[in-house]
Amino acid sequence: MLLFSHMISYTSLMRCSIRLISYLAIAFASLQAGHAGRPNIVLILADDMGWSDLGCYGSEIPTPSIDSLARQGMQATRCYTASRCSPSRASIMTGCEPHKVDVGLLDDDSGRPGYRGRLKPDIPTLPELLKKAGYRTYLSGKWHLGKVRGTYPWDRGFDRYRGLLGGAADYYKPMPDRPFGEDGRLLKPEDLPDDFYMTEDITKTALAYIDDAARAKAPFFLYVAYTAPHTPLQAPRGEIEKMLPLYEGKSPGSIAAKRLENQKRLGIVPPSAKLGMHNKFNPAGYEKTSAERKEYIAECMATYAAQISIMDRGIGKILESLDRHHLSGNTIVMFLSDNGATAEMPQNNKNKKTALPIGLLGEVGCRDGYGPMWAAVSNTPYRQYKIETFDGGLSAPFIIRYPKVLRSGTRYHSPFLLQDIAPTCLTWAKLPVPGHMDGKPLNSYWSKPASIPPEKVWDSIPNTCPPRTIFWEHQRNRAALTDKFKLVAPNRGPWQVYDIRDRTEQNNLAPQHKALVEQLSGQYRKWAQETHAE
Template identity: 40%
Template sequence: MLKRIDYLLKRLISSSFLTVLYCFVFVFGLFYSSKCIAQTPRSKPNIIIILADDMGFADIGCFGSEIQTPNIDRLAKEGLKMTQFYNAGRCCPSRTALLTGLYPHQAGVGDMIKYKGSVAYQGYLNDNCATIAELLKDKAGYNTIVSGKWHVGLQPSALAFNRGFDKSFTMLNNGSSYFNSRPLYNDGSKITFMINNQEVTRSDTSKYLTQAITDFAIRSLEEIKDKKAPFFLYVAYNAPHWPIQALPQDIARYKGKYLEGWDKLRKQRYEKLLASGIIKKSWKLSDRDSRVPDWDSLSPEEKDKWDTRMAIYAAMIDRMDAGIGEIMNKLKQLGKDKNTIILFASDNGGSADEVKSLQTVIQKNEIPGSVNSIDSYEIPWANVSNTPFRLFKRNTHEGGISTPFIAWFPSVIKAGSTNTQPAHFIDIMPTCLELAGISYPQKFKGRKLTPLEGLSLAKIFNDKPWNGHDAIFWEHEGSRAIREGNWKLVAEIDKPWELYDLNADRSETNDLAAKYPEKIKKLEVEYLQWAKKVGVADWNKIKSL
């Protein structure tokens, strides 16, 4: 541009008056138009949030897994990996934090969806929070869609169609068969699916649930009436939450691949995580969980059973990834891929649930992975899912609360970038609001809103310095933690505090509690102040309600 202007100015000096005038107008036009282009704001982006259920930190390819996830891996390759991102440790609290930008207790879902004796544990979204969909729709004109697991309350006021979503296909429970909506539990409770405000039943001839969630999302994108308005799409897959059920052709691709056992697989995933720079060399691979036997001690029949379980689990993630690929292809077909941000995460770590031992669960023991089998992959494989960390879903040690987080935004997020700063699900709401160019209100539709706890991640997406949180907090059923900088104070229910330096030891293998008692006191005071503010209660006193 500058060379061209310089050339034209030289011509001006040697030209006639008329030529001078023409050239002046031309040069001014070039300058003005270039300035206008530079100042033209990018239109509000489409926003897609994709959430996996009960998937561990190391269960996708770009985070160390052998499971084939080419579409998620593409998002990471072309976008950003945040390697110290946190959820709230379990499905209901995590979904609440994601949707509202608040700690779950502040929004009424400190535990699950049953009332536990206080407003912080009422079991459904309260009136002092708003969802991302409500604010994007009302304040920025977004089309809003949700497809998948809802699980933030059964009261009408907490359902998706009353919480800002134009179109919704939702499962209200914690889980379901992947082939129908028959009960999973012996207490007579049913599995409830809804399309908008109408209850629907999934029969044995229903399509596989992961595919149904994908199909509704795609169909809803096609049916958007206001094509010029941006959209917000929340895709909440139930996979790979138990019961582990998958399509036979998907299972077949993984059967036999896990016969080397969990010890070798944990080591392989650990080495991949190291090679990719996602974890540090100082973070040791935590010991195999004490409840898990040595693989070599198992009989051939036992090894085959465990191989089958993990093959089914892997197949579930594989099929979810295929669905994500279908959504990405639809974006391209609709011409929406250039101005859409996609965020991917998991709601908690791998699950140690052993449904075969639960008397409350209906037992079905026919062909593994089929509609007539109810099973889980249990502690041994969950220990692999959460490599290199300790413990599981429900716990506030790193194995329970760490999520692989990926952000993809063409021409905005630098391809192949990585961020290691601690962040949390509460940060997703303010991020979406900033992307849409709107502010979080003090009141919404006559309701006074609790101030946001999260911080926008937009600066990280734009590769700019981000100050981050002074501290992040957790509490779930008596398991509790605070992370302040690199220090983490954590304890399971009725257990003493443990203290870790996460910069040197994020796998929590070296408890420093005895060495730094003053640090424990300081962090405990901060935790208790937070717990009082958000309404944390003594779990031993409320768990029986």
């Protein structure tokens, strides 16, 4: 009897085991089928690069890899960012307005809601949501969304991470000034190789992550966050010398005029567009500048261009790796910048009247920036710079390639925001979009861009985007965008009003639209109260 009882128990156990194995097999098969239908996502972010710094946006800087991506996918002309790096990155990672997730400024804790300098722990990040669907998640490069324990990338959904945890740093020797981390630990200066160069390290790490993802045979999310071309101006001397002929003997104003001419030829600005910051160039003053100073000015821009060129070469390697692993057909690749170009003049060349010794630019310890004139070139044709809420500070290039869904060589002229990226990716990954996200899924809009004759594109904003009013705030700079007007209030000054077709923001219509100002300023105050914006 005891033996019979044991036989029944053993038989029952075997049946349970077989049933469990069957369930697991079905679940695994379902998971594999789900994986097969989910795209890989590669998001590549430049740092402080202006709207016009790519060949496909009118630049003289050679960017063949990114230009090819634009030809193969969709190129946007009205991608709006936050006006600084950390808030933009917060929106990308969460699908939310940055103040809502406590990153209204940078990664320093200001001690008040909206400005705590780290992502709110109760709002999930895009990689955290993707992991639930079996995605492997990787980040190579700059984080800048929290620099205390519990806020690092490995705490917020990334399986693998290597890069700069804080803000911009020396490209050759980032530590000890800035923390650098890898896979759950903080690195020491001696942990980096002697030939370390930030941009190339970010590329090398991204390539290793693609290899890892290919072996895993699971969908993956790879975030490649370059620090280029953020200050300081640092690049190998040979790379700078390749770029010097583009700028020697040429004034910033002449370069900006050529870019605008190229943009009109490419059809990415209206034929009537003018330089929004023509007053920044002062041709007469430039001609009176000493030959030594002109040489220094040219070398500044050549170094900046070299930083972009090195990044573009790395992006080419990433695209080649996707091809080599036969992943390109089912991989969404996006490229964009986190905000407009900066007029900031760090350390060495701040208020300098004379040139630094030729050769110092690009070297270890250099802290120079390229200054307001070249930043105005980078933001061609738009007005003002990073930190401000004119279009020069808020406009970024945006390119997306998704062969299965998006037609090659298309343009998207409607406005959208960085917080739209997360819900769009989730929708393509067949995942629900959480209700707390402020962004809108743009899948249907991007897959079927409006068919508008080229001569009509600039008459009005194509109705191919979700209807909404958008608000911004950064360091007391405010803005609001409707389907017809953009309002800007620099440094808490009075509201200025521009027709949305006036992208260079030259003709202030505020006196004719007092009722609109009153209405939208009231909506702004309500928005600011809800999001803890100043």
